[in-house]
Amino acid sequence: MEQEKINHCDTIIFIYPVFWTEAPAKLVGWFDRVWTYGFAYGNRSMKKLDKAYVICIAGRSLSHLQEHGHLQSMKSVMLEDRIFDRAKSKELIVLDSMTKFNEEVRRLNWDKHLHTVYQLGQSL
Numbered sequence: 001m002e003q004e005k006i007n008h009c010d011t012i013i014f015i016y017p018v019f020w021t022e023a024p025a026k027l028v029g030w031f032d033r034v035w036t037y038g039f040a041y042g043n044r045s046m047k048k049l050d051k052a053y054v055i056c057i058a059g060r061s062l063s064h065l066q067e068h069g070h071l072q073s074m075k076s077v078m079l080e081d082r083i084f085d086r087a088k089s090k091e092l093i094v095l096d097s098m099t100k101f102n103e104e105v106r107r108l109n110w111d112k113h114l115h116t117v118y119q120l121g122q123s124l
């Protein structure tokens, strides 16, 4: 069961493609079913995790997401609401410009993002 698995973890990592500034519906539904009353809120039985990472892949550039307030929305929902104080440290990492509409831009950012994720893996 998901809740038991979480209570045996120190770190949780969410990895997803950004869909309309949110997580895909399947992951949103996962929070509805797993982050339940009595586990994640109310009289909580969820352990406080050491670390939470949100790694999301976006078609847009980071500057576009910043300029339009999308990055702030993503941080508000994922870090301030869903993770909140359920982890001692939390971070949102955006692997940006992974657009299908410009293969060159996508390729240019590919190695940089692989390096970022590799470094994160090494630090865990």
Ligand SMILES: Cc1cc2nc3c(=O)[nH]c(=O)nc-3n(C[C@H](O)[C@H](O)[C@H](O)COP(=O)(O)O)c2cc1C
Pocket (backbone or CB within 6 Å): 016, 017, 018, 019, 020, 021, 022, 057, 058, 059, 060, 061, 098, 099, 100
């Ligand atoms: C339904 C849908 C909604 C999307 N919404 C956004 C969005 O709001 N912001 C963004 O930067 N990218 C958006 N994208 C682009 C995806 O995040 C991008 O295509 C994906 O991360 C690349 O992963 P893939 O190569 O596995 O498709 C959207 C893509 C789809 C299919």
